[in-house]
Amino acid sequence: MKKFIQWMNESFAPKMNKITRNPWVSAIQESIMGVLPLILVGSLITLISILNEYISGMPNLQPISDFSFGLMSLFIAFLTPYYIMDKLKKNDRRLVAGLTGAAMFLMLLSPEFTDEGAISFAFERLGANGMFVSLFVGLLVGVVFYQFSKFSFFKSSSSLPDFIIVWFDTIIPITLILLAGWLFTFQWNFDLYSGIISLFEPLNLIGHSFAGFVIITFICVFLYTFGISPWALYPIIFPIWVSGVEENAVQVSQGLQPENIHVFETLMGWIWIGGMGTTLPLVILMLFLAKSNHLKAMGRVTIAPSIFNINEPVIFGSPIAFNPILMVPMWLNGIAMPAITYFVMNLGMVTIPSEVLQLWYLPIGISTFLVNTDFRGLILLALLLVVSFIIWYPFFKVYDNQKVQEEANQ
Numbered sequence: 001m002k003k004f005i006q007w008m009n010e011s012f013a014p015k016m017n018k019i020t021r022n023p024w025v026s027a028i029q030e031s032i033m034g035v036l037p038l039i040l041v042g043s044l045i046t047l048i049s050i051l052n053e054y055i056s057g058m059p060n061l062q063p064i065s066d067f068s069f070g071l072m073s074l075f076i077a078f079l080t081p082y083y084i085m086d087k088l089k090k091n092d093r094r095l096v097a098g099l100t101g102a103a104m105f106l107m108l109l110s111p112e113f114t115d116e117g118a119i120s121f122a123f124e125r126l127g128a129n130g131m132f133v134s135l136f137v138g139l140l141v142g143v144v145f146y147q148f149s150k151f152s153f154f155k156s157s158s159s160l161p162d163f164i165i166v167w168f169d170t171i172i173p174i175t176l177i178l179l180a181g182w183l184f185t186f187q188w189n190f191d192l193y194s195g196i197i198s199l200f201e202p203l204n205l206i207g208h209s210f211a212g213f214v215i216i217t218f219i220c221v222f223l224y225t226f227g228i229s230p231w232a233l234y235p236i237i238f239p240i241w242v243s244g245v246e247e248n249a250v251q252v253s254q255g256l257q258p259e260n261i262h263v264f265e266t267l268m269g270w271i272w273i274g275g276m277g278t279t280l281p282l283v284i285l286m287l288f289l290a291k292s293n294h295l296k297a298m299g300r301v302t303i304a305p306s307i308f309n310i311n312e313p314v315i316f317g318s319p320i321a322f323n324p325i326l327m328v329p330m331w332l333n334g335i336a337m338p339a340i341t342y343f344v345m346n347l348g349m350v351t352i353p354s355e356v357l358q359l360w361y362l363p364i365g366i367s368t369f370l371v372n373t374d375f376r377g378l379i380l381l382a383l384l385l386v387v388s389f390i391i392w393y394p395f396f397k398v399y400d401n402q403k404v405q406e407e408a409n410q
Contacts, residue, residue: 020232049355073128073131074130078102108137145170210343214339284303
């Protein structure tokens with residue numbers, strides 16, 4: 001175990017961090033971060049809409065969600081090439097690249113035109129269902145713009161203003177990108193949007209399977225115990241989350257049962273109890289049962305943030321990260337929590353979330369109820385807490401006794 005941790009620390013972790021800092025990967029991460037406030041607005045509308053069941057005459061606020069969360073793919077198509085140019089130090093053409101990405105994405109939606117000049121889009125394609133398409137478009141535009149940024153019609157000594165030079169130098173990449181979209185959509189009548197979605201469908205199916213849910217959740221926890229941000233995986237898993245909950249909402253609107261369990265709302269309501277890795281039970285153990293001064297102090301310091309699912313203090317302060325004793329139970333939680341949750345929800349014993357509610361900072365229990373307003377979910381939460389306490393306790397006792405001996409020898 002000692003050699004394994006040393007290898008992770010000296011070899012694996014630096015390589016993963018290098019991937020995270022890669023301009024192409026970090027550009028996608030920044031794009032996702034850019035739309036999070038709009039997703040939170042959609043979550044707040046969902047929260048307010050719950051009151052419709054208890055207060056009559058409330059106005060329909062759904063259009064606010066439709067024009068925030070519901071336009072997420074369009075925003076991603078703009079932000080991805082924008083941030084790619086930003087990360088690659090091509091700031092003079094990042095805005096043009098972003099606009100080209102949005103234009104290309106809209107073209108791929110296969111819009112319909114009427115004789116009166118009206119244009120119509122399938123609105124659901126602008127939302128979370130189109131995230132893989134928008135990321136594909138964003139990366140394509142980023143690649144083309146970056147390659148053409150190495151070429152200029154003008155010499156470096158030109159006296160023309162920079163913005164005019166950029167205008168002319170971006171004409172070719174813009175034309176090539178939109179020409180490709182025009183050929184596929186309007187000349188060959190090929191629905192490139194559906195084609196791209198079909199390419200990523202196997203990944204989506206794997207992500208929503210039992211094995212995919214457990215493995216992806218475990219990998220995120222595993223990386224976190226080595227101080228590696230799971231943000232490196234977000235370009236893959238975030239589209240799975242948001243498209244999954246949107247598909248669940250469509251199924252419910254059609255009178256069907258939601259099927260996608262691996263959504264952010266499930267993680268927030270039952271899996272990440274106190275934060276990724278289910279660390280709230282450990283904090284409670286430290287607060288009430290620890291005998292060492294170190295863990296007692298950590299319990300007092302970390303209980304408040306843990307209630308609001310902020311667990312960086314306990315991960316790096318206890319520490320759990322790079323700690324052979326406490327890493328193992330966190331890994332076990334990363335397997336047991338999603339496995340139990342999937343099993344219970346798949347049997348229909350707890351309602352699968354079908355509304356966007358990414359208010360991860362709500363205390364556990366409150367968030368658990370709000371994601372599906374199903375009281376049975378609280379029973380599942382109680383079961384998961386018991387299992388997590390059982391997992392954490394023996395490792396906590398070993399580590400606490402170790403710290404007591406260390407303090408006695410000082």
